[in-house]
Amino acid sequence: MTSSSAADGRVLFDVDPDRRIATVTLNDPARRNSYDAPMRDALARYLDDVAQDDDITVVLLRGADGVFSTGADMNNAYG
Numbered sequence: 001m002t003s004s005s006a007a008d009g010r011v012l013f014d015v016d017p018d019r020r021i022a023t024v025t026l027n028d029p030a031r032r033n034s035y036d037a038p039m040r041d042a043l044a045r046y047l048d049d050v051a052q053d054d055d056i057t058v059v060l061l062r063g064a065d066g067v068f069s070t071g072a073d074m075n076n077a078y079g
Contacts, residue, residue, distance in 0.1 A: 001014055001015065001016050001017070002014070002015045002017070003015070005027075006038075006041075006042030006045065006046075007036075007038040007039040007041070007042040008038075009027060010026070010027050010028045010038075010039050010042075011024065011025070011026060011027065011039050011042040011043055011046070012024070012025040012027050013025075013046045013049075015053075015056065017055065019058075020055055020056055020057045020058065021056070021057075021058045021059075021060060022046075022050050022053075022056045022058070022059045022060070023059075023060045023062065024043060024046050024047070024059065024060070024061050024062070025062050025063065025064055026039065026043075026062070026063045026064065026068070026069050027064045028064070029063075029064045029065035029067065031070075031073065032067050032069070032070040033063040033064060033065075033067050033068065033069040033070065034069060034070045034071060034072065034073040035069060035071075035072060035073060036072075036073045047059070
């Protein structure tokens, strides 16, 4: 299994090549996995990577600690 993280560890990416599954995890449970621009960009990069990898057949999107995401972090929306 290969793994990496972006946006200061708030987006995790793992690939299980044997099972051909990629897992992308929003990992900011203190903020209920709300995402900001760096997290959104990391998610987009990982999904682009998956789209280029013909060996991956499943992508699992999940949120840490039982919450997928409350959506965009509005603290930075009007900055």
